[in-house]
Amino acid sequence: MSAMDGLSYVSPVEIEKKSFEIISEELGEHNFNPTEELVVKRVIHATADFDYATLMSFTDHAIEAGIAALQKGATVVCDTTMVAAGINKRVLESFGGEVRCFIADPDVAAEARDRDVTRSAVAMERATSLSGPLVFAIGNAPTALVRLIRMIEHDVIAAPALVIGVPVGFVNVVESKELAIAAPVESIVSRGRKGGSTVAAAIVNALLYQASGGRREAR
Amino acid sequence: MSAMDGLSYVSPVEIEKKSFEIISEELGEHNFNPTEELVVKRVIHATADFDYATLMSFTDHAIEAGIAALQKGATVVCDTTMVAAGINKRVLESFGGEVRCFIADPDVAAEARDRDVTRSAVAMERATSLSGPLVFAIGNAPTALVRLIRMIEHDVIAAPALVIGVPVGFVNVVESKELAIAAPVESIVSRGRKGGSTVAAAIVNALLYQASGGRREAR
Numbered sequence: 001m002s003a004m005d006g007l008s009y010v011s012p013v014e015i016e017k018k019s020f021e022i023i024s025e026e027l028g029e030h031n032f033n034p035t036e037e038l039v040v041k042r043v044i045h046a047t048a049d050f051d052y053a054t055l056m057s058f059t060d061h062a063i064e065a066g067i068a069a070l071q072k073g074a075t076v077v078c079d080t081t082m083v084a085a086g087i088n089k090r091v092l093e094s095f096g097g098e099v100r101c102f103i104a105d106p107d108v109a110a111e112a113r114d115r116d117v118t119r120s121a122v123a124m125e126r127a128t129s130l131s132g133p134l135v136f137a138i139g140n141a142p143t144a145l146v147r148l149i150r151m152i153e154h155d156v157i158a159a160p161a162l163v164i165g166v167p168v169g170f171v172n173v174v175e176s177k178e179l180a181i182a183a184p185v186e187s188i189v190s191r192g193r194k195g196g197s198t199v200a201a202a203i204v205n206a207l208l209y210q211a212s213g214g215r216r217e218a219r
Numbered sequence: 220m221s222a223m224d225g226l227s228y229v230s231p232v233e234i235e236k237k238s239f240e241i242i243s244e245e246l247g248e249h250n251f252n253p254t255e256e257l258v259v260k261r262v263i264h265a266t267a268d269f270d271y272a273t274l275m276s277f278t279d280h281a282i283e284a285g286i287a288a289l290q291k292g293a294t295v296v297c298d299t300t301m302v303a304a305g306i307n308k309r310v311l312e313s314f315g316g317e318v319r320c321f322i323a324d325p326d327v328a329a330e331a332r333d334r335d336v337t338r339s340a341v342a343m344e345r346a347t348s349l350s351g352p353l354v355f356a357i358g359n360a361p362t363a364l365v366r367l368i369r370m371i372e373h374d375v376i377a378a379p380a381l382v383i384g385v386p387v388g389f390v391n392v393v394e395s396k397e398l399a400i401a402a403p404v405e406s407i408v409s410r411g412r413k414g415g416s417t418v419a420a421a422i423v424n425a426l427l428y429q430a431s432g433g434r435r436e437a438r
Binding site: 011012015018019022023045046047048049080081082084085086112116117118119143168169170171172173192193194195196197198201 | 230231234237238241242264265266267268299300301303304305331335336337338362387388389390391392411412413414415416417420
């Protein structure tokens with residue numbers, strides 16, 4: 001902010017640098033490897049919630065699989081437009097990738113009503129029409145995560161490169177994430193009730209910034 | 220989710236109803252009035268973080284001012300496209316209101332670079348061109364909240380109907396919110412570091428649902 005704003009002046013670039021220094025200091029000891037640590041720190045940066053240092057769960061090759069897919073121009077399938085809005089399109093598109101979100105499609109809403117399921121679940125089924133490497137980013141609806149995992153288990157859809165499963169809430173959320181962790185697919189999950197669109201977008205962006213060798217757009 | 224998904228079946232409408240029952244039970248005693256309580260519960264619904272029960276701060280007439288403005292077709296000015304994406308447009312537009320977000324305007328980015336301030340701060344200045352009742356929803360950038368408050372204090376912009384100030388982070392975030400609480404404007408703030416786009420959108424939606432008499436779109 002400018003001097004006239006009266007608070008200690010910090011430039012845009014310095015704000016993020018200083019933020020991550022504070023996060024590193026308060027995070028202290030942990031068992032994440034360096035690439036996982038970058039993801040966890042960006043989630044904490046997006047939430048100011050250090051609980052994620054204990055909640056975040058990564059399968060063995062989740063991050064390398066996600067980064068490789070993004071570098072190949074993967075399509076990032078989001079459960080909500082909020083997640084899609086939070087993803088750094090400039091970096092994603094620099095690899096030839098794009099964001100897709102089917103939740104707002106009129107036919108998705110109609111089918112969800114007819115079947116009395118969530119629009120989020122039906123939207124995941126629409127992803128079977130996509131080709132090329134896929135990264136799923138689910139930050140809102142446990143029904144979307146469960147539907148995706150069941151489609152993978154039943155070979156309705158080929159296992160994507162990575163499933164980011166961070167729905168938030170109180171009904172079937174914890175269970176949906178444990179299903180994801182146990183499924184035959186690389187996953188990044190926030191155990192428990194916590195998560196959300198900002199967490200999902202932060203994870204995608206953390207992978208994008210690693211994929212681009214640490215290049216970072218100013219915020 | 221459907222029976223084949225294997226978890227206990229809960230219909231979309233039941234998911235939210237059951238979620239709020241759990242939130243009410245775990246929230247327990249509090250000092251919020253009934254309209255504030257609806258806002259706090261929707262924030263907890265969006266974050267699964269009960270810290271907000273102690274962090275949320277409301278000026279005396281914040282909620283009635285926000286609801287009245289939304290019922291008059293207020294423009295909701297957001298600091299990020301994520302906040303804009305999370306707002307229930309169907310309900311907002313049913314009152315004749317709309318969402319505006321200037322952050323992605325090319326001239327905003329250019330001016331921010333020239334002045335070495337954040338795009339968020341410059342985007343707030345663009346709101347001076349808007350007419351009619353305004354509700355600001357700031358979920359990301361403390362620089363946006365501080366710039367807005369300073370513009371109000373210096374009569375650069377007329378005091379809006381409501382300022383929702385829930386930026387998240389580690390640098391100047393706490394201070395920006397205390398500035399907002401002390402400013403001559405109705406405000407809803409999450410004290411401390413926590414907040415975010417999902418929190419800002421949840422607050423706007425909680426006001427929209429109260430403005431529409433509790434009507435609620437299925438998710």
